[in-house]
Amino acid sequence: MNLAAVDLNLLVAFEALMEERNVTRAGRRIGLAQPSMSSALTRLRALFGDELFIRTAAGMQPTARALALARPIGEALSQIRETLAPDTGFEPATARRRMTIAVTDYGDLVVVPALVSLLRQEAPGIDLVVRPIADPAASLAALERGDVDALIGGHLPESARTVRHRLFEEDFVCIRDEDRAAEGAPLTADDYVRLPHALFSSAGGDGSPGVVDAVLAMEGRKRRIAVTLAHVVAVPFAVAGTDLVATMARRVATRFATIAGVTLVPLPYEVPAFAIDLLHSRRATTDPALTWFLATIERVGRSL
Known part of the structure; x- marks a missing residue:
């Protein structure tokens, strides 16, 4: 494939379609009208030689090829955004921000107290909202929509639209x-x-x-x-x-x-032991405050 002939905006459109599973919403997300988004999908199909997204009663469902492409394309776009993002000079000690996480009972008892302690020491202006993971699928959907910033716990569901980090194992x-x-x-x-x-x-x-x-x-x-x-x-x-x-x-x-x-x-x-994981959106790397917050959760995981 001649990379010079590839429109980077097509990959952005692919990412939006993968996350929204709807042409109109995906277009609205990246600032394209519905006809332009449909045209982008047509060009994507030609580029990869695959239907990529099939219209069903439940929305645009990704093909096996689209699912295979989701992670590498998402990671590539994250790296590009991180490279091009301006240095905002994020300072935890003086930052004001609200972070929202969803956790299992285990995460609430083991991870959250240590996280709260570290935030109070290093970033007292960051407010933390902790929600329960009562329905893992619903919590994952909330993460994908941007309603929560991260999920913490064991046995969390898989998703090509999120990034998973192993915090530690528990026996x-x-x-x-x-x-x-x-x-x-x-x-x-x-x-x-x-x-x-x-x-x-x-x-x-x-x-x-x-x-x-x-x-x-x-x-x-x-x-x-x-x-x-x-x-x-x-x-x-x-x-x-x-x-x-x-x-x-x-x-x-x-x-x-x-x-x-x-x-x-x-x-x-x-x-067998089980894993305690951290899940977050691929878009997190474009937000310096959220990047720091996620790294802080990983630090907490290493200390437990």
Whole structure:
């Protein structure tokens, strides 16, 4: 392909179409009337030899070729914008800005307190709004629309229109009442399935089978869920003073061990760790304040 013959504005149009999935909205986003945007799509199809976007009842759906192009084109445009953007001299210590993030319960308990502490030290003029991730798909859509600046948590959905950074990995531990845990040896595999369990399930009921239950099933075993709780912070307090056992993320359990009166004990089964990720829009690199904020979240992740 002769790069001299490629109109860079076509790549901008491609990015807008990928994010909006609608010709009219994509055109409005980059300042083109609907006929001009349709013409850009026609030229894009000729350039890449593919339909790229197919009109359906749900909007313009990208083809496999378009999905494959989304990340490299987005990264290339981000680098160009970053190179051409003027130096605004962003100063965290004096900046005034509001940042909005959406987090899982885990992110709220583990990442947010450390982030707040760092912001108060280094950028006291930046206000932070924290929203819950109740519906991951809805939160991802809010990120893509620009309603939130970042998502933080585990098991976040994939999207070609966002950038994902691994903050750290988390593993699981068991918690028991501190007096019962001190009575004897560490929890055995038999003890684990014999004792009643407390479980956090934001969905209610006894929750859908999770990674722990999948591991037990491979061993031909099953645990009894005696208590199901709607808030993860309630779990250690329910375990304290009872015969219950619970499986929790290590960093969350550590935060509550002393104040709840529980002890951390090793999980007697090999349960895979899970990743805590940061998701943000590809457009973040064009905003010095947001770039700094995201880097700050990554710094927090490295410190945990």
